[in-house]
Amino acid sequence: MDAPDISADLTEVLYSSDQISARLDEIAAQIDADYAGKDLLLIGVLNGAVMVMADLSRKLKTHAAMDWMAISSYGAGTKSSGVVRILKDLSTDLTGRHVLVVEDIIDTGLTLAYLMQNLAGRGPASIALMAMFRKPLAMKTPVDVAYVGFDIPNDFVVGYGLDYAGRYRNLADLGILAPRVYS
Ligand code: PRP
Numbered sequence: 113m114d115a116p117d118i119s120a121d122l123t124e125v126l127y128s129s130d131q132i133s134a135r136l137d138e139i140a141a142q143i144d145a146d147y148a149g150k151d152l153l154l155i156g157v158l159n160g161a162v163m164v165m166a167d168l169s170r171k172l173k174t175h176a177a178m179d180w181m182a183i184s185s186y187g188a189g190t191k192s193s194g195v196v197r198i199l200k201d202l203s204t205d206l207t208g209r210h211v212l213v214v215e216d217i218i219d220t221g222l223t224l225a226y227l228m229q230n231l232a233g234r235g236p237a238s239i240a241l242m243a244m245f246r247k248p249l250a251m252k253t254p255v256d257v258a259y260v261g262f263d264i265p266n267d268f269v270v271g272y273g274l275d276y277a278g279r280y281r282n283l284a285d286l287g288i289l290a291p292r293v294y295s
Pocket of ligand 1: 216
C-alpha cells in the first residue's frame with residue numbers, strides 16, 4: 113500500500129518510496145565499493161528489516177549471502193530494555209565472514225548495541241551496521257552505524273517495515289502515524 117491509500121492514518125509522509133529507493137541506490141554503491149573483493153554476508157533482523165533487506169540486496173552489484181535473526185526484548189512490555197532474547201538464531205557460522213547487519217530503524221540503540229556485541233563475539237572478519245532510519249533524539253546508547261538511510265524526528269513512524277500493532281509494515285513509504293490511531 114501507498115500513503116494515499118491510508119492518508120487518514122498519517123499526519124505526514126516523511127519519505128516516499130521513491131526517496132527511499134534513491135537513498136538505497138547511494139548506499140548500495142557505497143557498500144559495493146567498501147566490500148569490493150570481499151565475501152559479504154547480510155544479516156537481517158526480523159521482522160522490520162525485511163523490506164530494506166530485499167531492496168538493498170537487490171541493488172548491490174556483487175554477491176551477498178543473507179541470513180536472518182529474530183529477537184525480542186526482555187522485560188514486562190518494555191520494548192528496548194537493552195537485553196534481548198534470541199528467538200531465531202543464525203544458520204551461518206560468522207567465523208572469518210564480513211558481516212553487515214541490516215536494520216529498519218535504530219530508535220534507542222539498545223537493541224543494536226546488544227546485538228552487535230553478541231555478533232562481534234562470534235569471530236567475524238569484520239562487522240558493520242546499516243540502518244534505513246535512525247532517531248538521533250531517541251538514542252540512549254551510542255551505536256556505531258556505518259550506513260544510515262535517513263535521520264528522522266522522534267515521532268511515531270510506520271511503513272517500510274515498521275509497524276503499529278502489526279499493521280502498516282507493507283506501507284511503501286515512511287509516514288508519521290496520526291495520534292488518533294494509537295490513542
Ligand atoms: C525495531 C527495530 C530494531 C529495534 C530498534 O524492532 O527493527 O530491532 O526496534 O529499537 P531500539 O533502537 O530502541 O532498540 P521491533 O522491536 O519493533 O521489532 P520488529 O522489527 O519485529 O517490528
